[in-house]
Amino acid sequence: MLPARPFYLLRHGESEANAARLTAGGGLDSPLNETGRAQARSLAALIDTLPAKPDIVYHSSMIRARETAEILNASLKLEIRAARDLREHEVGAWEGQPWDEVFPLILSRTDPPGGESFLAFGQRIQSVMEDIRKKNHRLPLLVAHGGVFHAIGRLYDHEVGTIRNCHLHYFEPHPPHGHFPWRVSRFDAEGGKLAGKPAPFCASSDAP
Numbered sequence: 001m002l003p004a005r006p007f008y009l010l011r012h013g014e015s016e017a018n019a020a021r022l023t024a025g026g027g028l029d030s031p032l033n034e035t036g037r038a039q040a041r042s043l044a045a046l047i048d049t050l051p052a053k054p055d056i057v058y059h060s061s062m063i064r065a066r067e068t069a070e071i072l073n074a075s076l077k078l079e080i081r082a083a084r085d086l087r088e089h090e091v092g093a094w095e096g097q098p099w100d101e102v103f104p105l106i107l108s109r110t111d112p113p114g115g116e117s118f119l120a121f122g123q124r125i126q127s128v129m130e131d132i133r134k135k136n137h138r139l140p141l142l143v144a145h146g147g148v149f150h151a152i153g154r155l156y157d158h159e160v161g162t163i164r165n166c167h168l169h170y171f172e173p174h175p176p177h178g179h180f181p182w183r184v185s186r187f188d189a190e191g192g193k194l195a196g197k198p199a200p201f202c203a204s205s206d207a208p
Contacts, residue, residue: 001126001155001156002126002129002133002152003130003133004173004175005133005173006139006170006172006173007129007132007140007141007142007170007171008139008142008168008169008170008171009141009142009144009148009149009152009168009169009171010043010068010072010141010142010144010166010167010168010169011144011145011146011148011149011164011166011167012032012036012040012062012064012067012143012144012166013032013037013038013039013040013064013067013068013071013165014033014035014036014039014166015031015032015033015036015064016030016031016032016033017030017096018033018036019033019035021098021099021100022096022097022098022099023091023094023095023096023097023098024064024095024096025088025089025091025094025095025112025115025147026087026088026089026090026091026116027090027091027092027115028095028096029062029064030063030064031063031064031067032063032064032067036064036067036068036165036166037067039165039166040067040068040071040072040166041071042189043072043166043168043194044071044072044074044075044076045075046189046192046193046194047072047075047076047168048075048076049193049194050187050194052139052170053076053139054076054078054141055078055137055138055139055140056078056079056081056135056137056140056141057072057076057078057080057081057140057141057143058082058083058086058132058140058141058142059081059082059083059086059142059144060082060084060086060087060088060143060144060145060148061082061083061084061086061087062087062088062145065086065087065143065144065145066082066143068143068166069143072141076141078141083128083132083142085124085125085128086125086142086143086144086145086148087144087145088145088147089112089115089116089121089145089147089151090112090115090116090121091106091112091115091116092112092113092114092115092116093113093114094112094113094115095115121147121151122151122154124151125148125151125152126155129142129152146163149169150163153180153201156181157179158179158180158201159201160201161200167186167187167188168186168187168194169184169185169186169187169199170184170187170196171184172184182202183198183202184198184199184201185197185199185202186198186199186200
């Protein structure tokens with residue numbers, strides 16, 4: 001299980017593969033498109049309105065996450081580090097294939113041929129997050145991928161659902177540290193600032 005420490009988690013902005021509805025896991029380094037860059041700039045313009053500010057930025061080594069993080073950090077001006085193991089699930093033969101064909105296989109947790117098993121992917125994400133926790137940051141911001149959200153959920157047998165591009169989430173430890181021990185806020189732009197509300201997959205109905 002993951003360390004009971006708070007963190008922000010953000011899926012990268014829209015990539016070229018996202019727009020084309022192609023599967024892009026950890027083996028297809030698809031860059032952001034102009035929509036994705038605009039999404040990141042919009043978030044960057046409001047990120048200083050967060051009630052709890054991050055103190056460091058980590059990003060996946062993939063270009064779509066790195067570019068998203070760099071756009072955000074132009075406003076945050078924090079130390080920024082690459083973490084290769086935050087990359088997306090490596091899906092082998094499914095890379096570059098139509099998403100509508102691959103999605104049902106992912107939902108059924110079919111291990112991708114020539115790629116990482118779901119177990120191996122989850123273990124990788126658990127390990128990298130434990131490594132980040134050992135650095136004793138107050139509140140890291142992790143810029144990664146939709147699959148990372150799902151890997152965290154699967155560690156607790158918890159369904160996460162759809163994660164939109166460039167939608168910021170805050171994971172706050174919510175004891176007891178057992179079944180999905182996170183109270184999760186999702187941030188939206190409201191009245192010129194970022195407002196947090198319980199995420200649809202939040203295990204607690206309490207407002208964060």
